[in-house]
Amino acid sequence: MDWANGTAIEEFILLGFGVDQQKRFLLLIFFTILYILTLTENIIIITLVLLDAHLAQQPMYILLSNFSWLEMCYVTATVPRMLFDLGSPRGIISFSACFLQFYVFFSLGSTECFFLSTMALDRYLAICHPLRYPQIMSPNSCYTLVATCWVLGFLWYLIPVFWMFNLSFCGPNIIDHFLCDPGPILSLACPPLGNAPYLCQVFMNVLVLGNVFFVVLSYSTVILTLTKASYQGNRRKAFSTISFHLVVVTLFYGSVGGMYVAPEGESQSEVTKAVTVFYTAITPFLNPLIYCLRNNQVKEALGRLLRRKVRILRRKERG
Numbered sequence: 001m002d003w004a005n006g007t008a009i010e011e012f013i014l015l016g017f018g019v020d021q022q023k024r025f026l027l028l029i030f031f032t033i034l035y036i037l038t039l040t041e042n043i044i045i046i047t048l049v050l051l052d053a054h055l056a057q058q059p060m061y062i063l064l065s066n067f068s069w070l071e072m073c074y075v076t077a078t079v080p081r082m083l084f085d086l087g088s089p090r091g092i093i094s095f096s097a098c099f100l101q102f103y104v105f106f107s108l109g110s111t112e113c114f115f116l117s118t119m120a121l122d123r124y125l126a127i128c129h130p131l132r133y134p135q136i137m138s139p140n141s142c143y144t145l146v147a148t149c150w151v152l153g154f155l156w157y158l159i160p161v162f163w164m165f166n167l168s169f170c171g172p173n174i175i176d177h178f179l180c181d182p183g184p185i186l187s188l189a190c191p192p193l194g195n196a197p198y199l200c201q202v203f204m205n206v207l208v209l210g211n212v213f214f215v216v217l218s219y220s221t222v223i224l225t226l227t228k229a230s231y232q233g234n235r236r237k238a239f240s241t242i243s244f245h246l247v248v249v250t251l252f253y254g255s256v257g258g259m260y261v262a263p264e265g266e267s268q269s270e271v272t273k274a275v276t277v278f279y280t281a282i283t284p285f286l287n288p289l290i291y292c293l294r295n296n297q298v299k300e301a302l303g304r305l306l307r308r309k310v311r312i313l314r315r316k317e318r319g
Contacts, residue, residue, distance in 0.1 A: 014091035041288035042068035052301040059137040098180040111153025120218035255279035
């Protein structure tokens with residue numbers, strides 16, 4: 001936490017998007033609307049699963065409702081702070097708040113990786129082992145898997161964050177980003193950095209590559225099962241379901257992977273910001289639409305809920 005001259009760093013300055021005041025105002029409006037819509041979409045999904053007895057007993061929708069809660073937390077870890085900085089002249093953030101955002105944001109991202117693997121496991125069991133599926137993926141088993149994802153997610157980055165938190169920082173205290181990301185933070189640390197950059201890279205690679213391998217293996221097995229002539233289930237419905245899951249997986253890991261292929265040079269920070277915006281704000285908005293836009297069970301549950309509300313309102317009017 002110390003400058004090279006001995007004074008302590010107590011705050012960082014987030015440069016944000018580096019645009020003029022008019023564009024900052026437009027971005028503020030855009031991301032505010034996007035944030036509200038994202039919260040609304042996910043609240044609707046959670047409400048439907050909680051209130052609809054049919055959906056509440058199905059493992060896929062138990063996982064989906066918990067995934068929606070995760071997405072709400074994930075987008076809230078970064079977007080409100082980004083909106084605050086867009087509306088203020090200087091993006092000042094305290095040293096501790098910066099590392100807290102880094103830890104929470106990356107822990108939620110790690111939890112999402114484990115969630116995507118759990119949802120891939122659910123589809124694998126449902127399609128490849130349909131007879132044993134109800135026993136294996138009982139509601140209790142689902143909630144155990146959900147809890148495991150959260151615990152693993154928040155334990156995963158404890159060591160890298162603790163290691164980075166105890167580095168010395170030489171300044172300047174300016175982060176060329178709109179959030180506290182490990183790359184820009186490490187660039188401000190005093191050499192020697194020791195094993196901190198290597199440790200962060202190892203933890204990230206193991207997390208991403210391990211979960212990507214599991215997801216690819218699960219869905220590959222599912223697709224092979226669906227293409228067999230002996231498959232007895234609704235092949236079209238199964239393909240439709242996993243296709244939506246694969247779109248969500250591709251959006252998330254595609255954008256995360258884009259962080260590793262950003263070109264060198266002056267434009268690197270701008271590319272990094274654009275990719276980060278995509279997986280922190282855009283994908284949480286798109287995911288509920290992708291999962292539920294063509295999902296007949298969700299549409300039917302929404303219809304039942306609306307009809308129930310209409311009946312209640314009519315009874316109140318009559319009374």
